[in-house]
Amino acid sequence: MLFIKFSCVAAYDANVIESSLLPLYPWQLVHDGQEFLADYPVTFSYLIAHQNPPPQGKRKVKQIKVLVILSTASDKQYKSIESKQTVINQGLKKTSQEGRACLLSWYQETEKPTIKRLRAYLTERDEPLDIIHFDGHGFFKRKCPNPECPKRDTDRVFYSLNTQKCQFCGSVLEEPQGFLFFDRDSPGIDYRSGAEFARLVGQSKPMLVVITACKSALAYKSDSVFNGVAQKLLRQVPAVVATPFSISEESATNFVEQFYRALGAKKSLLEAVKLAGDAMRHHKYEWYRPVIFLRPDTDEDGNLFEWEVTSVELPPEVTPKDLSQINKNELLDILKRMIPPQFNQLLFKLDVPQYLMPSSDNPQTERAIALLSWAEAPGGCGLQKIKQALDELLK
Numbered sequence: 001m002l003f004i005k006f007s008c009v010a011a012y013d014a015n016v017i018e019s020s021l022l023p024l025y026p027w028q029l030v031h032d033g034q035e036f037l038a039d040y041p042v043t044f045s046y047l048i049a050h051q052n053p054p055p056q057g058k059r060k061v062k063q064i065k066v067l068v069i070l071s072t073a074s075d076k077q078y079k080s081i082e083s084k085q086t087v088i089n090q091g092l093k094k095t096s097q098e099g100r101a102c103l104l105s106w107y108q109e110t111e112k113p114t115i116k117r118l119r120a121y122l123t124e125r126d127e128p129l130d131i132i133h134f135d136g137h138g139f140f141k142r143k144c145p146n147p148e149c150p151k152r153d154t155d156r157v158f159y160s161l162n163t164q165k166c167q168f169c170g171s172v173l174e175e176p177q178g179f180l181f182f183d184r185d186s187p188g189i190d191y192r193s194g195a196e197f198a199r200l201v202g203q204s205k206p207m208l209v210v211i212t213a214c215k216s217a218l219a220y221k222s223d224s225v226f227n228g229v230a231q232k233l234l235r236q237v238p239a240v241v242a243t244p245f246s247i248s249e250e251s252a253t254n255f256v257e258q259f260y261r262a263l264g265a266k267k268s269l270l271e272a273v274k275l276a277g278d279a280m281r282h283h284k285y286e287w288y289r290p291v292i293f294l295r296p297d298t299d300e301d302g303n304l305f306e307w308e309v310t311s312v313e314l315p316p317e318v319t320p321k322d323l324s325q326i327n328k329n330e331l332l333d334i335l336k337r338m339i340p341p342q343f344n345q346l347l348f349k350l351d352v353p354q355y356l357m358p359s360s361d362n363p364q365t366e367r368a369i370a371l372l373s374w375a376e377a378p379g380g381c382g383l384q385k386i387k388q389a390l391d392e393l394l395k
């Protein structure tokens, strides 16, 4: 496959950007007079060379951990969206069954996915995440910076790009930037800037952030081409897939499902976006809308992961014949390292009541602890039984 790259340098002249629509051009639509270049095996990606140290190279994974942020926040102008969680699940079905992907649950079903809960989850989690997907709404606007503005905390402090001053307090508006809409516990929308979102998700070191939100990658009429949400994210993350233009619900759904299916089949990011774009072809002129942003120091095809063979890795000092001797902590350590299909087999062997165990999309540690708690509780099988079953399973 041939990849053509449109590369935009960080030291780009701010004055040129001010009057230029360069970052807005849908380069995917380059046409030779007869056909789109994208009809050939050609894929476009945008490379942005931020000057901070580059993220590390490919990540070795046994199982990709995917966190989905599903924001239902919207107002009259932005119709509510359907959940992409089911679609992502569907796309990753085969990969999950093979134990190579896992969707994390980070809030209770009765709760709203607020940024406060997300922050708490990401802060408490000690392992890095591999993919973070934001699905919701976003816009690209200028904000009144005055904390005393009578309209603070409402959507009235956001203005279109050609407005200069806040009409309620007279403050000079901030430069335009991308905002994502988050849910809040009280009614209304929690608007968070791309920069804030980037800092927050950056702490869990994802290799890829996917944003299916209107205008998530738009950068326009400002002193920097790097103020769209996607561009800001590239400071922290090696790769971002986002939509700079509006995109229909149906297209987004087709795209997302096929995208995750391709990633799960170990395709590169560029191939995955290409294949997923093909899946939305029946919606005319939307297929080019999801765009890939990469750091130039990332693998040029967007190969982000190096898949390791999935199997239980026992600590070197513990061989299966020693299992009967190990203590509870060592046992927990082994259970934590198991891949879901093997762990499920163990649960089956031990006859663990299904309703007592967290499902396989929960973190493995949580499931391992649940198993030990059940085993030691009245009616449980006891630790020795787990060791025996493990011994048989690992032989």
Ligand SMILES: [Zn+2]
Binding pocket: 144, 145, 146, 149, 150, 151, 157, 166, 167, 168, 169, 170, 171
């Ligand atoms: Zn104001």
